[in-house]
Amino acid sequence: MMCLMSDRDANMKLFNKKMLQYTRDLLGSDSTIEFLHCNAHFLVAMADATEKGLKYQESAIVEKLGRDKNSAFHRFSSCNETAVCKIIRTASDVFGPRGERLFGDLDYSMVKRRTASIYLHSTVNMWKHNGTTTISKIKSSSERRAILESAKKNAKKLKLKNKAAVKAPRDAVKRKTELNERKKKEKEIDDKDRQAALLTYLLSQGGLCHTKEELDALMSGPQPLQRLKVEMRFRKYYMKASELRLTGKF
Incomplete structure (x- = not known):
């Protein structure tokens, strides 16, 4: 019934126009229907009459129709619906052909x-x-x-x-x-600048420490804690090293 309540779709507008004319021809002066449930009753009665007519026509056909021919639907062959209704129901469920009528x-x-x-x-x-x-x-x-x-x-x-x-x-x-995105790019630029500054400082101090002897020389030089802090920060953030590993005798 929700589909019938949309006046936007061209097909539904045509259906409403023909339905109105049909009710006038059938009901005459009683064609004015005030409430929705009366419209629904009329549509249900018309659908029931149409279904009976289709069943009467299909009863004279020996060959199976529509999806009843396909073995995949053998469980539904005993359904009380007509072949036409089965085809419409299957197509609606699988392909959703209602199109813009879905947007009621x-x-x-x-x-x-x-x-x-x-x-x-x-x-x-x-x-x-x-x-x-x-x-x-x-x-x-x-x-x-x-x-x-x-x-x-x-x-x-x-x-x-x-x-x-x-x-x-x-x-x-x-x-x-x-x-x-702008913050991300700025952070990438800042990280590169910070990495370059740390690397420049480390190179000016003789580079990274790889042996115990180099670490001893670093600790005996000026500002050893600042130098070690820069080294550890560079290893942690840019070399992804969680600890300072050195070679040599201890």
């Missing part, structure tokens, strides 16, 4: 439906969610039509509102991403 009147909010970002809204959507449904029950048909036309005009305002609602968080995410 529930895409009015980015919070509730991400499909609202397509910025398309049906008249029924506004009719349901702005509270005019309750008011319209006490109105005449001409007044209801006027209310519906008025609601349709507000679609542009709603579209712009949702565009702004979608654009704001997307712009915030974009700015955050750009800021993180």
